[in-house]
Amino acid sequence: MHDHTRWTASDAAPYLTTPTARDHKYSRGVLGVRTGSAAYPGAAALGVEAAWRTGVGLVQFAPQLGEADPRFGLPTPAAAVLAARPETVVTRDASRATAWLIGSGTDPAERDAAETEALTDLFTDAHPLVVDAGALELCLERRDAARRTAPVAITPHAGEFARLWRGLGEPQPADDAEAAAALAARLDVTVLLKGSVTTVASPVGGIITVGPATPWLATAGTGDVLAGILGALAARHAQVIVDRDRAGAFAELCATAAMLHDTAARLAAGVGAGAAVSAGRPIVAGDVARHVPAAVEALARSGG
Numbered sequence: 001m002h003d004h005t006r007w008t009a010s011d012a013a014p015y016l017t018t019p020t021a022r023d024h025k026y027s028r029g030v031l032g033v034r035t036g037s038a039a040y041p042g043a044a045a046l047g048v049e050a051a052w053r054t055g056v057g058l059v060q061f062a063p064q065l066g067e068a069d070p071r072f073g074l075p076t077p078a079a080a081v082l083a084a085r086p087e088t089v090v091t092r093d094a095s096r097a098t099a100w101l102i103g104s105g106t107d108p109a110e111r112d113a114a115e116t117e118a119l120t121d122l123f124t125d126a127h128p129l130v131v132d133a134g135a136l137e138l139c140l141e142r143r144d145a146a147r148r149t150a151p152v153a154i155t156p157h158a159g160e161f162a163r164l165w166r167g168l169g170e171p172q173p174a175d176d177a178e179a180a181a182a183l184a185a186r187l188d189v190t191v192l193l194k195g196s197v198t199t200v201a202s203p204v205g206g207i208i209t210v211g212p213a214t215p216w217l218a219t220a221g222t223g224d225v226l227a228g229i230l231g232a233l234a235a236r237h238a239q240v241i242v243d244r245d246r247a248g249a250f251a252e253l254c255a256t257a258a259m260l261h262d263t264a265a266r267l268a269a270g271v272g273a274g275a276a277v278s279a280g281r282p283i284v285a286g287d288v289a290r291h292v293p294a295a296v297e298a299l300a301r302s303g304g
């Protein structure tokens with residue numbers, strides 16, 4: 001049986017720190033982002049937008065190697081990112097990154113060997129790594145902890161979570177908390193299992209649940225937004241994550257990201273706290289990203 005915590009605004013508030021007079025753009029956290037593809041440039045734009053709006057000093061975007069030519073006249077991921085957020089610096093190596101986000105909007109079947117190597121190198125780096133969508137299966141290959149140095153958090157939805165269990169070749173426990181805890185232990189990663197209720201499991205033990213979130217979140221691209229929020233929090237608090245005395249910190253940041261995500265969605269959908277499930281109006285993923293600053297403010301205030 002694992003310790004089980006229901007995350008609250010008071011738990012999240014300490015991670016929603018404001019900058020000080022001594023801060024500059026590099027001290028506030030730099031997120032390296034390697035997401036998007038010829039088929040899904042929008043996923044890169046959504047994650048980058050959400051990361052900026054969560055509050056980092058800089059987002060550096062590294063386009064994938066060997067990228068296929070854009071289809072249907074679509075922009076490349078880098079062009080889509082710059083159109084959405086011209087503040088972003090497009091770079092080959094994102095040398096200033098204090099944390100990385102990879103995988104959203106990518107398809108492993110389309111990835112060449114050089115890009116796979118560039119992604120796997122991040123697992124032997126020192127910086128916290130958020131792994132989403134098309135990069136999730138890399139965790140199965142990098143599960144030998146001796147070959148992995150980066151603290152890793154993964155963000156599967158239920159379908160991707162089941163795919164990871166199939167990759168392990170073991171039966172998936174029926175209970176979400178039990179299954180997330182077991183996967184966290186097997187892969188030595190923090191697991192953020194998305195759903196109406198988000199379940200977070202740390203490899204050092206303990207389960208945190210967040211939600212139920214507003215069902216208006218069940219729309220394409222909101223997972224890409226969540227990954228950007230988590231990447232930004234990881235970049236901001238990278239030192240806390242790598243500090244061995246705070247081994248559960250990545251799980252707490254995952255829970256904080258899920259709470260910010262739902263709070264932003266509620267603000268966008270006009271759903272007040274305690275409102276009926278049927279309340280509110282439709283939203284799109286970009287609305288969620290744009291309401292993240294107000295969600296940061298609301299959570300920091302209600303937890304203070």
Ligand SMILES: NC(=O)C1=CN([C@@H]2O[C@H](COP(=O)(O)OP(=O)(O)OC[C@H]3O[C@@H](n4cnc5c(N)ncnc54)[C@H](OP(=O)(O)O)[C@@H]3O)[C@@H](O)[C@H]2O)[C@@H](O)CC1
Nearest residue numbers: 040041042043104105106133134157158159160220221224
């Ligand atoms: N604008 C953009 O650029 C966007 C880009 N995006 C990018 O698209 C890529 C593909 O991502 P993906 O999630 O659509 O596809 P995939 O990984 O094949 O999984 C889907 C399969 O899993 C199953 N399934 C079970 N439970 C599920 C659940 N709770 N939620 C969802 N699925 C669930 C379900 O099976 P079913 O239940 O239908 O039997 C289904 O067949 C990825 O890189 C992503 O980042 C998107 O973010 C959208 C916006």
Ligand SMILES: Nc1ncnc2c1ncn2[C@@H]1O[C@H](COP(=O)(O)OP(=O)(O)O)[C@@H](O)[C@H]1O
Nearest residue numbers: 157194195196214215217218220221222223224
């Ligand atoms: N019924 C629901 N109620 C509340 N939140 C949901 C529901 N369905 C999905 N979500 C949330 O929406 C997001 C969807 O993420 P994901 O499935 O990765 O979508 P995408 O790949 O299109 O970005 C997750 O954060 C998940 O927790």
